[in-house]
Structures are given as C-alpha cells and as structure tokens.
Amino acid sequence: MIKVAVGILQRDDGRILLMQRLPGSFREGQWEFPGGKIEADENSLDALARELREELGIEVSGARRRITLHHAYPEKTVLLVVWQVTQFTGQPRSIEGHELCWAEPAELRRIEMLEADRPIVTSLELPDTYVITPSPTVGDENALAHWLDQLEQTLDQGISLLQLRCPGWSASGFDRLAKTVARRCEASGTRLLLNGAPERVLPLCEQLGAAGCHVPARFLEQLGSLRRPRGLVVGVSCHSGTELAAAERANANFCVLGPVLPTPSHSDRTPLGWPGFSTLVKEVSMPVFALGGLAQNDLETAWRHGAQGVAGISGFWCR
Numbered sequence: 001m002i003k004v005a006v007g008i009l010q011r012d013d014g015r016i017l018l019m020q021r022l023p024g025s026f027r028e029g030q031w032e033f034p035g036g037k038i039e040a041d042e043n044s045l046d047a048l049a050r051e052l053r054e055e056l057g058i059e060v061s062g063a064r065r066r067i068t069l070h071h072a073y074p075e076k077t078v079l080l081v082v083w084q085v086t087q088f089t090g091q092p093r094s095i096e097g098h099e100l101c102w103a104e105p106a107e108l109r110r111i112e113m114l115e116a117d118r119p120i121v122t123s124l125e126l127p128d129t130y131v132i133t134p135s136p137t138v139g140d141e142n143a144l145a146h147w148l149d150q151l152e153q154t155l156d157q158g159i160s161l162l163q164l165r166c167p168g169w170s171a172s173g174f175d176r177l178a179k180t181v182a183r184r185c186e187a188s189g190t191r192l193l194l195n196g197a198p199e200r201v202l203p204l205c206e207q208l209g210a211a212g213c214h215v216p217a218r219f220l221e222q223l224g225s226l227r228r229p230r231g232l233v234v235g236v237s238c239h240s241g242t243e244l245a246a247a248e249r250a251n252a253n254f255c256v257l258g259p260v261l262p263t264p265s266h267s268d269r270t271p272l273g274w275p276g277f278s279t280l281v282k283e284v285s286m287p288v289f290a291l292g293g294l295a296q297n298d299l300e301t302a303w304r305h306g307a308q309g310v311a312g313i314s315g316f317w318c319r
C-alpha cells in the first residue's frame with residue numbers, strides 16, 4: 001500500500017487548488033489535490049510540507065487533519081491522509097510543470113478528478129458536525145411542542161446537517177413530523193436527512209425537498225436495489241468493518257461508525273475505542289463520522305483518527 005499526504009488549499013473566496021497529472025504519469029491528465037507519497041522516515045504532515053514546497057513553492061505553517069481514505073486501483077492501493085492547510089507562506093505556483101487551477105467547490109463534481117480523490121470532494125461538501133435528533137414521545141402533544149422548541153434552538157446554533165430519527169413512530173406520524181421539520185430546516189439553511197428504510201424515505205425526501213436519507217445498515221441490500229434520485233445524499237449507520245464495506249458497495253455518500261465510546265443508547269455494544277475506529281476507517285473510501293459518547297470538544301481527536309467529524313444526539317441537541 002502506498003501512503004500519500006494530500007493537502008486542501010482554499011482561498012478566502014472559497015476556491016480550492018487543483019493540479020493536473022503530468023503527461024506520462026499514472027492517470028495522466030486527470031486533476032487531483034496537491035500532495036505526494038509519504039516516505040518511510042516521514043509522518044504525513046512532514047511529507048505534505050515537503051511535497052507542497054517542491055510542487056508549489058510554499059511553506060506550510062498550519063494544517064489540521066481532515067480525513068483518511070483508502071482506495072484500490074487495479075494497479076495499486078493507496079491510503080490518502082488528507083490535511084486541510086490553514087496557513088502557508090508564499091504564492092502557489094507550478095514548479096514541476098503541473099497545470100494548476102483554483103476551482104469553485106460547486107465545480108469539483110464536473111472536473112475529471114483522480115478516482116481516489118473523489119471522496120475528498122464529498123468530504124468538502126459535508127460539515128464536521130452531524131446532529132441527530134432524539135425521538136419525540138409518541139402521542140404526547142406537549143412533549144412534541146417542547147421538542148420543536150428544542151429543534152429551533154438547535155438550528156439556531158448554525159448547524160448545516162440534521163438527521164431526523166424517530167424510531168417507534170408510525171409511518172403517517174413520521175411523515176407529518178418530517179414535513180414540519182423540513183420547513184424549519186429550509187428556513188434555517190440546514191440540510192435535512194430522513195432516517196428509515198430507503199423504500200419509505202427516498203420518495204418522502206423528493207416530496208419534501210429533503211437533502212437525502214440516512215439508512216440503518218440492516219436496509220443496505222434494499223438501498224442497493226432502488227433507484228436513487230439524482231443529487232440526494234445517502235448516509236449509513238455502521239458498527240463494523242463488514243457493514244462499512246457493504247455501505248461502500250451500496251454507493252453511500254458517507255457513514256457514521258460507532259459507538260466509539262460507551263454510551264447509554266448503545267449499552268449492548270462494545271465500544272470500538274479510537275484505535276478501533278481508526279483501523280476500520282483506513283479500509284474505506286468514503287467520509288466517516290465518529291459516533292457514540294462524543295461531543296463537539298471531541299472533534300480534534302476525531303480528525304486525528306481519520307474521521308470526517310463527529311455525530312450524535314445528546315452532545316449536540318439543545319435541551
């Protein structure tokens with residue numbers, strides 16, 4: 001396996017730096033994020049700093065881990081350690097003859113990117129915090145009104161991705177609540193994902209204009225056999241490497257993986273721990289959120305272990 005350090009350089013106007021593969025190189029002509037091979041005596045950040053100095057003539061003075069991604073080409077397997085470059089000196093320029101461009105984030109899907117780099121585009125479209133709703137008490141109108149007040153407070157925190165999860169609710173009750181939540185998310189600019197069986201929630205997503213669905217792993221076979229509306233985001237809840245691999249085969253956009261730490265909501269499951277989480281993430285080529293016993297202050301730890309970010313209920317929902 002070849003280990004590669006990758007850097008995301010983003011200007012104040014939001015544009016992201018890409019470079020084109022040189023003629024005669026592997027996958028020549030395709031575009032990629034800058035970076036290069038990690039040598040045996042280097043850590044990933046040192047390798048990134050060296051590669052960006054050699055390729056672009058800049059000095060990296062600040063960066064944070066973004067995600068870790070695995071990709072298997074027919075010819076070779078690569079492990080990408082992706083860094084968000086937060087500070088650098090110098091003006092990026094082509095030193096080794098690569099064509100460079102600063103692309104709008106919305107343009108990245110239309111550019112012929114190196115295959116291993118495409119999940120990085122997905123990562124750039126996702127936030128670092130993914131909020132999951134607690135389930136309102138079924139049939140209790142006062143509890144529901146209080147829950148909706150908590151929803152407003154949570155949305156007021158500026159979150160950009162919310163999963164509506166209501167186990168135990170009837171299909172009709174969930175549909176009515178989803179309609180209300182969709183209106184409030186639209187007003188706040190928050191993307192809404194609906195949790196449930198894909199044959200049920202995919203049509204509802206289209207009806208309500210939701211951003212997509214979030215699928216429990218037990219429905220992955222169903223997900224792979226259904227027509228997926230273009231542009232809808234699909235997340236999957238996973239608890240093992242087997243489920244992560246199945247989610248990848250089903251072309252999920254991202255996963256949540258856990259529990260990482262002990263949590264009352266999954267007291268029957270043995271926590272993965274951060275080392276276990278990190279090991280599993282290195283086997284997939286999609287962004288993965290860490291889940292289970294986590295809060296916003298666990299974000300740096302999650303990044304260090306290859307996560308897109310953190311997800312959860314109690315640590316993120318306003319009560």
